[in-house]
Amino acid sequence: MPTAIAVTSADLVLPPTDQQTPTAAVLQPPDAQSLDAALAETNVLLERHGYLVALYPASIPAAHERRLHTVRSVLETDRIALLKLDLPPLGIAVLARQLRQLSVCDFSAGVVASAARLLSHYVYAGALLGSVAKLDRIPVSLKAHAKSWMPGAQFAVLANPEPQLIKLGGEETLTGPEFATHMAYARGQLASEWVTGTLAPGWQVQSAHEVELPAGSPTWWGTAKMIEFAAFLPDISVLYQLVSSVRREQCHWCGIQLIGDRCGFCSAPVSPAENQLHVAGVLNRGST
Template sequence: MTAVVLAGDFPSTGILRASVAQRIALDGAGGDTAPAFIDHMARALQTRGAVLVVYPEWKGKGTRRLVQLARAALLTDRIAGVALDLPPIALSLVADQLTFASSYARPGVLVGLAHRLRETLYAGAWVNSVARLEHIKTGLGAHVSSYLPGGAFAVTAGCQAGVHRITAAKPVPDLGARPGDPVLMLFGGTNGDTEWLQQKLRPAVAAVSATLVAPQPLGAEYWGTKKYVEFVAFSGHPQALQSLLSDFVYRPCGWCGEPTALPHCPLCQMTQPAPPPSPEAVQDQPADVPAVEADVPVAGADVPVAGADVPVAGAGADRTPTAEADEIAVLLQPAPRRPAAADPRLIPAPRATSGDEWPRAGTVAFGPRDRP
């Protein structure tokens, strides 16, 4: 069983009460963060045997170093880190979902499931301005529109990241892909337009429920404003996690044996070989083209020679097969190439030496004769 640890100040949404990921704060003063993190990893290894550290990619530089430090200090490769580019509420939800699946999946499988969950979520927020939005690519027009009065934006994160200016003609952005039915929605924030979320966004994603959760402490930092309403929509089907686990073909790592579907093993961090081609791909390949046979002379066959009116081999009865083969081999050898004459222009002329210098040896010139 794997212990799932969410690094950072991301409280649980409470949607999965029986399965809650461990939380560890990384805002310790001075050098207290590293020892506390290593102690937490040691306790988790003693109780579970493996640890999966989930942390935000947009705030993960320090966490990435802590994971490597814990692996080195504890002399273990059973600590894996996975960085997810998700906003706070969505990240907290994914950590709890991984904790629920940790009872049924190995740690290498959980890392692949984390990336798959990120692709199936629909996360974003209503914000009043994108002037200070740093974690999602924003165009210049949207930045300028943030300074106009009465403006609002629908910002999406994850795999469908983008910025959409809310207008009466188009109140919600285009949905590239929505979660599977039934769709559940969680939302929370401060001073945001919850009416837009309930009346415009919820019907667009066909959510059967919208649950208010406590605002995340790092929500304002991520969205770049204090006026926002953050949301995440996900599939509430009982078999949703199982179907995601069965989407990939897992193979054991050639170094540590951990099953994984990623290019690099999340535990030993070794590169995995390319998977073998599927039988369907092999069948779709074109048939092998037959090799073209070259006209190679064979000993004992009639070999025409330029300038000769009769064949060389088989010309007389007193010729033995060995003698015929030797003669053919001599005839087939290429003519020897004469060495090209040296170009006199490329031969350097001898350099005249003055009487006060020693003779030069190679390219190194020694000093004057009268030098001590």
Template sequence: MALPAQDDRTLPAVVLQDLDRQPLEQALAGIQTLLDQHGHLIVVCSQAAPSGVERRLHTVRSLLESDRIALFRPELPPLGLAALVRQLRQLASCDLSPGVLASAGRLLTHYIHAGAVLNSVTRLDRVPVGLKAHARSWVPGSQFGVIAHPEPQLARIGPGVTLPGPEFGAWMLVAQGQLQTDWVTTTLAPAWNVLGLREATLPAESANWWGTSKLVEFCSYLPDLSVLYQLVTSVRQGTCHWCGIDVIGDRCVFCSATPPVHETHTPTG
């Protein structure tokens, strides 16, 4: 899902539609064209996507023998993932190197709180659900507030019930599914002291990720490009010893290399 741009600087996203269904030659040609046009490619893939999509991505990357394709599958629900992708699109307009931009995805994931309101948790397998919650799912009219990231949380919605949120100023994004509830906008958003609220279309993969189409998905995120840029540039950068690209963190997002382990020798006398 590609969210609408928030400003004129936000770069457009390229949606790799039906990547696992099209002929391999077509997928190879399409991604090679993107590499020729842009130099590097950051592919963000939902964990709710069919397993064939990830296999195809690895196949294409291997056949192209390219260290210029970064594959990223964070443990975020679809709406939170869409918000993260838009943040990367915002940062792509800045003077960040491809390795730092791709590494920023892992950093910014920590600043996204993502969840949903569900009418049932019987098919929810991505967040720990106790037996009592499962039993309550069978009670007509039950609704559950669930946080999937950064820390799994679940509560049956009732008067005054909220869920823990970010400890910093953030905006909230809400996507309406087939569930009628205003709990997110009237209770959760004020409890989180959100700075603003925007609506979005429910991602196609949300029903699969949450185990039901009767839901309202939400996430909090940082929309300000200057804040995002400051977060990314304040982190220490390094150089991958294998491919030479600038990165944030220990693992290179393009070639997957980790820093070499230097053995320490204890002098003997």
């Protein structure tokens, strides 16, 4: 059975890319599920899949995060990876789907878990905002704050892989990926076709599709007047090649196989000399 992938809300489970992509489990917050029920559900996932990789936003309530760690602690298992991510909600949803795609490949659970850190660098996550007055996730200049009070002002913001903020109407553009992508976008309370009509063509996005806006997005971006977007690598063959191109190591602490600079299950770091990337040539604009 493939490694189980889990998220912390149902709106982070995007539709599968194909018939082989499994769904994700949803780990409920304490106010929606008792501890006994959470323990039983997680135990079933472990018995069925062997390992569980759970992605959750750094912005979730502290009680929900404590529940995740409590379940892992009570079950006394080293087969649960808890991956706390600073990505915007839609970026996490996109990354979770990529791990779901990889979970059916011949990768070990440790490689799937540690692949999240690698693949997050290739997710271009941002939003079109009607105001940046309450945006605190990325740096916002005083000038931009002042402009956000102007009627009709709109801002394009990139949170990942590198923060960037521009005011629409100027000559600046958001820095996009230099490889072929698809785009997911989700509408909040902002009427605009800029994401699909300007940004996607400018980034040479091959396909754009609308999805449900995650409930946590307005809070993350500081406003409900927004359209969130995330450009990503859609093709499982490209994802497989990218992950395969990284040298695999054995975690010196828990013994599980991993890639990159940190174990996804115990968070033990790998020394830089042991972490060798070989990704040149894997991605190019012509990939699909």
